[in-house]
Amino acid sequence: MSETGPFVVFANFLSDLAVDLGEGSVLTQWAQQAPRKAWLLRPGDVLVTPVPIGREFLRYVCDLTGVPRETVTVVEVPPSGAVPLARAVRDAGLAEHVRTLAGDRGAALLPTALDASAIAFARDLGLTVHPYPTVDAAAAALKTTMLLNTKAGFREAAEHLGMRLPAGRVCRRAETEGVVRELLEDHERVVVKPDRSAGGHGLRFVSREDLRGGATLELDTVGGPEGTWVVEQCLDVAESVSIQLETTPSGTRALFSGAMRTAAGSFTGYLSPLPPSCARQADELERWGAALGRHLADHGYAGPFGVDALVDADGVAYASESNIRRTATTTPHAMVTRLTEGSPVTRPAWSVATGRARRPFDFAGALARLREHGLAFDPASGEGVVLYADAPTDGRSWRYAVIAGSTADVAERETALAGALDFEGG
Known part of the structure; x- marks a missing residue:
């Protein structure tokens, strides 16, 4: 397909690509960020999301991107436990609905994570997987994608490619404590990483003091009882x-x-x-x-x-x-690029973060506060604050992006934002 063809934007945060599916709670937490995928939508696109998207937020996105609201479709998939999104779509009886929405238009699936279930879903629906020319081409890349999203797979490839790495070793779970003790002979602290994890989930920092006096290394369930772990020196x-x-x-x-x-x-x-x-x-x-x-x-x-x-x-x-996937920064960057196109800000600086308000706001209330304080994103100037991930369920933990002409301007606007929304510690 071409870049102008329709996408089925597939927000499959529940995927075994970055973290084992057994870590259902963290995957469910990450899935709350699915509304940000709305920033990728173009006329004719379909968004398949594991969490609801507020109508006010979607209207806000469409207003800023210039996409008529009636030209995009959102399919909200009911919860189905810690299972891949493709299975949740099938469990909810929505697969044929998505197929109908995609139609016979040369549509391509645009997954957050290229995993086996997404590839099978595309094959079943007769879609390609962006940016691959065929589903078979996407499937051929899956082995490398899965491997390079592990800590051990990356260390092996990085060594081969000449990257500088922290001192470390790959081991099985039963060997981990012995490896930790060996590395602590040369390093004050080490970090113990489950092989398949992301965003810092499951990391354990261990010092020499932690293992004195007969103390043993306690690892949680990440990676399973026979899983692979990586132990590395903890850098300053x-x-x-x-x-x-x-x-x-x-x-x-x-x-x-x-x-x-x-x-x-x-x-x-x-x-x-x-x-x-x-x-x-x-x-x-x-x-x-x-x-x-x-x-x-x-x-x-x-x-x-x-x-x-x-x-x-x-x-x-x-x-x-x-x-080896779309990350927590890929979509915000695409959003920033899109919102600043044609603006005076030719090389935008930007940040994404979360601030916790002392009292809850709904989406309209939070946006009104930004406008009152002159902080809301202004398409004419290409600068301002964007509420890029919808209203949080608690009304307080707001994910935001700040776009400006320099990192110094970003910092200044973030300080002002903390005051406008009365962030804790602001």
Whole structure:
């Protein structure tokens, strides 16, 4: 299909690509972000979502993107437990409805995660999988996609491609404590990672003190009783950074880079472009990303991917993982690009984060506060605050994006936003 053909935007956050399906609670939590996929919609597109999308939010998205509301369709899939979205669609009896909406228009499935269930769903409905020419081509890339979304698979590929890595070892669960003790002989602290995890889920930080006096290493259920784990030295981290790229038949190109906001190793937000404190890592990140892109293309993968890295106190970057999928920053970046096209802001800086309001707002109330304080995104200037993921269920935990001409302007607007919505700690 061409880029102008219709998409079935498939918000399959419940997927075994990034985290084992046994981790149902965290997957359900991530699925609450599905409304942000509305920013990808064009006339004629269909959005299949595992959570409801508010009418006010959808109207807000369509107003800012210029897409007539009546030209897009949203299919809300009822909860079906910790199962892939494709199965939930079938369980709800909605597969034929989606097939009818896609019609005979050369539509393509645009999944959040390229997994086996999404590929089978596309095949059943007679769709291709964007950006692959055929379903078979997408299926051929699945083995590499699944492997490079694991910590162990990434370490092996990164070593082969010449990336700098933290000292570490891959082991089975039963061997983990022994490996931890060995690495602690040379390092003050280590981080223990389940092989298939994302966003910092399941990470465990262990120091020498933690294992003194006969103490043992307690691991949770992530990865299962026989799962694979990675143990690495815990760096003295000054910045957590990433670069996002895409690989196509014409080659790999960098899309954007930035600094991740984290708490205890978990992703909490993002700022792009890279701040001055780690801007000199940009060239190395791009070299690593280009090398990984060539490797992925050689194994049939096409589409978006990212490389995460840790910058230590000496300014040295260490590759930490790859995300061979759409990530928490891919859709916000697409939104920023779309909203600033033709505006005076030619190279926008932007951030995404979550702030917790002291009292709840509905969507209209939160948007009204932004407008009252002169913070709401203005298409004419290409700057402002976007409520990019609908109203939170608690009315308080607001996901937002800030778009401005520089990172300094982004920071200034974030401070003002904290006051406008009365964020805790603001």
